[in-house]
Amino acid sequence: MDGARGAFIAIEGIDAVGKRTQTSILRSWLGARGLTTRTLSFPAYETAIGREIKKFLAGTVDYPQEVRAMLYAANRWEKKAKIEAVLSNTDVVIVNRYSGSNLAYGMSNGLELGWLLHLEEGLPVPDLVLVLDASPARLIPRRGERKDSYERNIGLQERARSAYLQLASRFGWTVVDADRGIEETGRSITSEVSKLPFAQK
Numbered sequence: 597m598d599g600a601r602g603a604f605i606a607i608e609g610i611d612a613v614g615k616r617t618q619t620s621i622l623r624s625w626l627g628a629r630g631l632t633t634r635t636l637s638f639p640a641y642e643t644a645i646g647r648e649i650k651k652f653l654a655g656t657v658d659y660p661q662e663v664r665a666m667l668y669a670a671n672r673w674e675k676k677a678k679i680e681a682v683l684s685n686t687d688v689v690i691v692n693r694y695s696g697s698n699l700a701y702g703m704s705n706g707l708e709l710g711w712l713l714h715l716e717e718g719l720p721v722p723d724l725v726l727v728l729d730a731s732p733a734r735l736i737p738r739r740g741e742r743k744d745s746y747e748r749n750i751g752l753q754e755r756a757r758s759a760y761l762q763l764a765s766r767f768g769w770t771v772v773d774a775d776r777g778i779e780e781t782g783r784s785i786t787s788e789v790s791k792l793p794f795a796q797k
Contacts, residue, residue: 602632602686603794604720606694607785608760609728610753612735613774614781618728619692621782622789631687631794636679638672638693645671661705668698669715679720687794696725699763704755724792725767726785727760728774 605622607615619635626633639649649667651657659667672679672695682689695716702712732753764771772784789795 602683603688603724603792604683604722605688605690605789605792606696606722606725607690607692607728608694608696608700608725608769609730609774610732610735610756610760613728613730614778615692615728617778618726618774618782618785619690621778622690622785625782625786626688626789632685633688633690634682634686636675636682636689636691638675638691638697639668640671640675643671643674645674661702661707664705665698665702665707665712666715668701669695672716672719676719683720691722694722694725695719696727696760696763696769700756700759701752703759703762704752724788725764725769726788727764727769727771728781729757729761729771730774732757734775 607619607622609615616637619637623633623635640646641650645667648657649664649671652659652664652667679689679691698716699709699712703709732750735753760769761771763769770788772781772788774781776784
């Protein structure tokens with residue numbers, strides 16, 4: 597690092613689309629090129645707010661959609677200082693789910709985009725947002741037996757997929773076809789990451 601902020605990459609998409617797998621693959625690819633890399637993931641369930649999120653996903657408490665969106669955003673605000681610290685001393689930071697998830701799922705639950713954007717305003721902004729796109733119906737076998745309330749709701753997953761594509765078009769996010777298998781999806785991701793300024797040095 598030369599004192600400049602590291603590159604910040606967010607990997608987004610509906611549940612079970614392969615975000616965790618592709619985050620790991622990308623980290624290995626960057627590391628093989630001599631770049632220091634850190635990964636983060638949201639929700640961060642180990643925090644007080646994260647534990648509250650886990651409760652409503654498990655169905656043990658119920659909150660209005662507005663409260664859920666505020667909790668998701670607050671979970672990132674809890675980690676803002678950590679994100680900034682990691683960005684200051686790492687070449688590339690990859691986050692598995694970030695603000696884009698709150699926008700997509702919030703819209704899918706009937707919340708207004710403008711209101712959702714205000715919740716996230718002031719947080720570090722990714723240099724690249726990659727949206728892994730695949731049909732929710734094809735992802736059902738990946739979910740296993742232990743599903744949270746969002747994962748069980750296929751209608752919500754369909755709406756979230758549509759919202760992600762709308763948001764990608766509006767904000768210039770990069771959509772990656774995740775229906776083509778792990779390796780080919782990974783190649784598409786590294787191709788996009790290679791276009792970032794740090795990769796041109």
